[in-house]
Amino acid sequence: METSYTIKEHTLPIIPLRGLSVFPYMVLHFDVGREKSINALEDAMVDEQLIFLTSQKEAEIDIPTVDDFYHVGTICKIKQMLKLPGDTIRVLVEGLSRAKIKEIIQEEPYYKAVLEEAIYDVESEKDKELEALMRSVLDTFEEYINIGNKISPEILLTLSDMTDPNRFVDTISANMVLKPSQKQEILEIFEPKERLEKIYKLLLEEIEVLEIEKKIGLRVKKQINKVQKEYYLREQLKAIQRELGEDEESLDELEQYRKKLQKLKVKPEIKDKISKEIDRLSRMSPSSAEGVVVRNYIDTIFSLPWDKESKEKLDIKEGRKILDEDHYGLEKVKERILEYLAIRKLSKSMKGPILCLVGPPGVGKTSIAKSIARALNRQFVRVSLGGVRDEAEIRGHRRTYIGAIPGRIINAIKEVGTKNPVLLFDEIDKMASDFRGDPASAMLEVLDPEQNKEFTDHYLEIPFDLSKVLFVTTANSLSTIPRPLLDRMEVIEVSGYTEEEKVKITTRYLLPKQIKEHGLKEDFLKISEETIKDIISYYTRESGVRNLERKIGQVCRKAATRYVENPNLKMIRVNKNNLEKYLGKPIFKFQMAKEKPEIGIVTGLAWTSVGGDTLSIEVTPMKGNGKLVLTGQLGDVMKESAKAGISYIRSTCEKYNINPDFYKELDIHIHIPEGAIPKDGPSAGITMCSAVISALSKIPVDSTVAMTGEVTLRGRVLPVGGIKEKVLAAYRAGIRKVLLPEDNKRDLEEIPENVKKKMEFVIVKSMDEVLEHALVRNGEKIED
Structure with missing residues (x-):
């Protein structure tokens, strides 16, 4: 193809445009507001209405210098000018041809330059290559329009009729979405064929980008459509539900x-x-x-607290301090809790122990559990199991039942709001079973550290982790707890308090608490230790301190009444002399040791649910035909002990000068006073045997000696339980010598030191040793 061009010079004013490129054959409008640009416009209107438009390199520059705009631009014809409010002029221009600045001849009051315009003469009908290039560009531009959907397809009709390559390529460039730098690049190419090749390359690149955009767009649109569909359906559902009267x-x-x-x-x-x-x-x-x-x-x-936990406090010193603050004595329990704290500090993975606190009422089992929670900085929750006889109470009811609810354990966890509380099962020995199931069996999974990680309540039907819960149970007796359940628990015996311990507990805890609860001043009421001992001995009979606290409360109420009647009172002192004014006549009287030895009366020791007690066993032989009469509400075990004792006496009657035919010729009546109180157990075996031997042999028994132990047919003495409580009862009764079975020697460690110092303990293996210490052979003669 033969291409030739001629250079034509123009001297025209210049307007640099911000973020805008103008191509030949392009008609557009823009706003002019800068003073220089307005001056250039006015000059152009005076002359041929021609102006040179070029783009700024940086759109942000407000007052551009010669170096801040491109030197290739478009000569344009001003078609229309419109003044807008605020000194702004809207201009409509038509692009005529490319031009290049040859020389800037003026900078103020506007830019003016000598321009070079290259006018190409193209014989397009002879150039097949150019024609083919134009067709390729047109086809590619059509594809670009179809993918992009940003340009009206009507422009294709205009382009297909064009034969001038200059006009063709500039029209496409003007309609493409390009960066300002790319547009300027095309504008600076004067040769038509070269410009077509450049636009062809740009179109192919843009199509590739647009296809990727389209893929991404389709993917996003699919997701959006799904969301919109769900939203639309939900809105429809709302409308339907509103029609149905649902809110x-x-x-x-x-x-x-x-x-x-x-x-x-x-x-x-x-x-x-x-x-x-x-x-x-x-x-x-x-x-x-x-x-x-x-x-x-x-x-x-x-x-439910699926992931909420209390932050544990594993400070042993602080834990010891808290336990000592809340409870006096109970060293075994405190030591076990501190051991747990120490192990938790060393090993975080350790499962919580299941502690079972066993002891008589009122010794502080429930309050120990609260102190454990305080020492560990955990939440505390109590579940009472007294009288629970339905398995569903523990495991919950299935949802098929009307009014179904979760079991007590899940309810307790929900109530406390953490998954690692200290959970107290109170009175675990009071659970019963009937046709509704066995709740004790349901507790087996709860109290097994290997199983309770996946505890499934019937109501929830999904597993809940109980492994982080520290379970504490309380019981008055182990006898009624099923063996498999007992096997899962670590039993800690909480024995009754000694008199000294009760005095300390009263002065440190009970008295200040009751004074505060009754609205009295701290130093208003004074009760001496001797008076407290009298309250303990004559007004309460218990292992714990519950009744003792009530009696202290009674004293406080009387004191409060006196204060209200006489506000001038500064202090009230309660002592032995005026105690009856506050508590009335003494309720109990301890059976004190007899002063003189007596025939057929022996002091025995018994364990009751409220602590130890002394029993005065009396035996009277009478002429008869060998009947054995037992009175005092004795149980089967106690009756059998008496029979075993009689058989032993028959085998050794010669040793004590007893008539060998006593079992034929005499009726023996064994009576244990306080007949209204049921008694049972083998503990009184040696006591009854000693009393019968004394009665038959007419040898008196030392009244300062007390004894406990089971007897066999051969006269061996077997161990019994409740030694601490029994010894304390003997101590209260003024007895200072106690006979104990050999196998109970280890139980003496539990006896408080102050009691041990004042008492003599004789360890016996056989009835011979018992009688050696109990009978007074050379003692004072007993008159009939």
Whole structure:
């Protein structure tokens, strides 16, 4: 192809444009506001209405210098000018041809330059290559329009009729979405063929980018469409539910449930189960009975502390201090708690022990559990098991039942709000079983550290982790706790308090507490230690301090009444002399040791649920035919002990000058006073045997000696329980010599030191040794 061009010079004013490129054959309007640009416009209007438009290199520059705009631009014809408010002029221009600045001849009051315009003469009909290039560009531009959807397809009709390559390529350049730098690049190419090749290359690149954009767009659109579809369907559902008379609150509730489910940190299978329940609820009428059941179930699940824990405090010194503050004595229990604290500090993975505190009422078993929670900085929750006879109380009811609720354990966890509380099962020995199941068996899984990690309540039907809970149980007796359940617990015996301990507890805890509760001043009421001992001995008979606290409360009430009647009182002192004014006549009288030895009367020691006690066993032989009469509400075991004792006496009667035929010729009556109180157990075996031997042999028994132990047919003395309580009872009764079975020697470690110092303990193996210490052979003669 033969291409030739001629250079034509123009001297025209210049307007640099911000972020705008103008191509030949292009018609556009723009606003002019800069003073220099307005001056250039006015000059152009005076002359041929021609002006040179070029682009600024940086759009942010407000007052450009010669170096701040491109030197290749477009000569344009001003078609129209319109003044706008605020000294702005809107200009409509038509691009004529490219031009290049040859020389800047003026900078003020506007830019003016000598321009070179290259005018090409193209014989397009002879150039097949140029024609082919134009067709390729047109086809590619059509594809660009179809993919991009940003340009009107009508422009293709205009382009297909064009034969001038200059006009053709500039029209395409003007309509393409390009960066300002790319537009300037095309503008600076004067040769038509070269410009076509450049635009062809740019079109192919843009198509590639647009296809990637389209893929991304389709993917995003698909997701958006799904969301929109769900939104649309939900809106439809809302409309339907409104027509059915269902409110929007239920819909908001479902949304809240779904949000809560997203935040819930549980296993995926649990999430799936809850999600299905929420979906079920969404398909139900809010007022339906089934809807209420499902809603209650979901609320219960969300109210459980799946991942909430109390931060443990593992400071042994602080723990010891807290336990000592709250309780006096109870060293074994405190030591076990401190051991647990120490191990927890060393090993975080250790499972919580299941402690069983066994002891008589009122010794502080429940309050020990509260102190454990305080020492560990954990929440405390109590579950009372007294009288529970339904297995569903522990494991919950299945949701198929009307009014179904979770079991007591899940309820307690929900109530306390953490998954690692100290949970107290109070009175675990008082559980019963009937046709509704055995709650003790249901407790087996709860109290097994290997199983309770996946504890499944019948109501929830999903596992809940109980392994971080520290379980503490309390019982008055181990005899009624099933063996498999007892096997899972670590038994700690909380024995009764000694008199000295009770005095300390009263002065340190009970008296200040009762004074505060009754609204009295701290130093208003004074009770001496001797008076407290009298209250303990004559007004209460218990191992614990519950009744003692009531009696102290009674004294406080009387003191408060006196103060209200006479506000001038500064202090009230309660002593031995005026104690009856506050508490009335003494209720109890301890059976004190007899002063003189007596025939057929022996002091025995017994264990009761309220502590130890002394029993004065009396035996009277009478002429008869060998009957054995037992009175005093004795149980079967005690009766059998008496029979075993009689058999032993028959085998050794010669040693004590007893008539060998006594079992034929005499009736023996064994009586234990306080006949209204049932008594049972083998502990009185040696006591009854000694009393019968004394009565038959007419040898008196030392009244300062007390004894306990089981007797065999051969006269061996076997061990018994409750030694501490029995010894304390003997001490209170003024007895200073106690006979104990050899196997009970180890129990003496539990006896308080101050009691041990004042008493003599004789360890016996056989009845011979018992009688050696009990009978007074050369003593004072007993008159009939």
